[in-house]
Amino acid sequence: EGARVVDPLGGGGVGASVLGMIGAQDPLILQEALRQPTEFPSPRRDNPGDAISLTDEEEARLAGELCSLLQSHDQMMQGRWDVEEMIRDAYALKPSRQTAGVQQGAENLSSELLMTLVDQSAARLATMFLDASPMIQVKPIVKQGMAGDLAAELSSGWEAFMNAYFERGTRSRSWIKRSMVRLAMVGTSAQRLEWRDDSLEVFYYAEDGKRKNARSRDRGRLHIDLIFNRDMVVWPPSCFDWQECEVAGHRCTHSLSAWRILARRLGVPAKKAEMVERFEDASRRGQATDARTMIDRGQMALTEKQYTITELWCARLLLDRPEPMRYRVILHEDSKTILRIEKNPLHSQKHPYYPIRSKVTDESSWANGVGHEALQAQYLDSALLNLQVDGLMATAYSLVGIKTNSTAEVMVQRPSPGQVIPTENPREDIVPIELGGEPSGIAEAQAAAEYRARRGTGIPALASGQGDPVMRSGAGTGAVLALLQEAGRKLKFIDDTIRDDWEALVLGAMEHIAQYAPEGVYYAYAGDNAEVVSLMRFIPSRGNLEEMFHVKVAAPNADTSYEALRQAYLMIWQFAMNHLQMAMQLGGSILQMENPAGIVAFQRQVFDFSTSLAEKVIRLHNLVDLPEKLPRIPPATPQDMVINQLQGELQQVHVTLQQQAEQIAQFQAQAGVGERTVPQPFGEEVA
Structure with missing residues (x-):
């Protein structure tokens, strides 16, 4: 109804095409063919994923151009990566004097403070997503030629599949928690989508329990990899929408076995793969110890050689060609060699890298997190405390005289408490010139300064923000309460930003599944009865999913949580x-x-x-x-019905006697006999 049949072959073979689809005994194929025209690529059109043929000279030029671009990218992003490394070190409780005060144990206090803030933010963000069920909502976009009931049926199928597949197929709860920690810590987590076809031969016992049977199991599924931010390449770094950037990619280090598997999967020529294995680069084989994880990665480099491969997805001019192209390059930067170049293999012509960001920044591809705010607060705390102590040090001394041409003059730039100074004659080489009180008076003077501040403003240190790691404004309590109210709006803004990025990621996952599993995907589905899990097959819809469906990541509410x-x-x-x-x-x-x-x-x-x-x-x-x-109103039993009838008759007798008593009293009043009495309730004497 309302469908139109078109000739997919363009040669008048409509009937033969329809009969062929009917003969396939696949009702979904016939349904999709009747719902919308089927487009076949022209013989002259290049298919996605086709290799691009370049000469050796052109490959060398392109490799040099891309390596130069990567070098510029690394130089521009070095400052940000250094800050992220400091945040990671502080979160891992790695002491750092750069963000600490002068007091004893200040570096540990700073790390614990940042770790606490990040953990609280990550737990709140993860709860906002994981508590919603269904987490993913798919709504149809009804267009001409597509019936509303069919659109609703297709969207509901996608919604049920994506929620079940994300939880079990991609193990979403695990990588979502890791992603939220990284999101809260440094503001951005980068995900890469990849469909991996794999088969595994598994063994199991037969029913008799004696014989082992073997079965080949297809494990093709969607992988969502969390890419380390420092390994990501986004060019230009000011591009907010990653799908609109010129170059997106990442670097990945492989062992020999992993590299050979990757080369075989990507179709790298054997000659180039062998060249990569023979290449020696001393700069990448140094000793590297990761203090955050207590892992000495340098030992791995000494035991087995590592291979760093760069994957780039480009949407730019290819050498001297007049029109921009979308292509993928597998590059070995150390030798400046292109291992493979091909047209963008994805049907959507997007790249597989999707960011999830929290606090967006202006003109940047990357966002800031709670770690950046905490780090800046620690900087300000350290600077203010050091300035305050330096000012108070005037109460102890202002000048230090050091004898010229002595060891102390060479070794000492500025004396500090606890410093060891090598000198032969300390009494003559170092002479303090006191202009104030004793050094022990610094703490007393600092307390006096804080007391004067509280007495002058009437606000204690905690209310003015001095006890809070973020609010250091020293504002009044009314301003602090206003800031707390605005914090809810800030969280709502960050939540909307995260959901926008996440919806793009889910849509990209749907497009990957539709491309690489057109015949269907088996997945485990648990309905309302969680004790029963069914193995179901989902056949993806044909067509442009971005134009057919609107994806939304639900927030926890009474309908989803x-x-x-x-x-x-x-x-x-x-x-x-x-x-x-x-x-x-x-x-x-x-x-x-x-x-x-x-x-x-x-x-x-x-x-x-x-x-x-x-x-x-x-x-x-x-x-x-x-x-x-719970108490309930019981139904009437036969005994209750008899009692109810007797009570009704008794009530009727009571009414009759009451009426008779009133008539007698009225008659006596008219005859003047006796006194007028007030009728009494039934069962009592009447005077």
């Missing part, structure tokens, strides 16, 4: 109890005046609603047995 749903129901419970109490008062008064017979039905409605809401709240807290113990 179990914990948020529990908290929401607790708030609803409190609101409902207040509302029901008010409704009982107002509704009971209205029914008493207008419809007294409806009071019982109204009370039953209120009771049933409160019971159902309480049962929902209890079940959300996994208290399975407690809902059965």
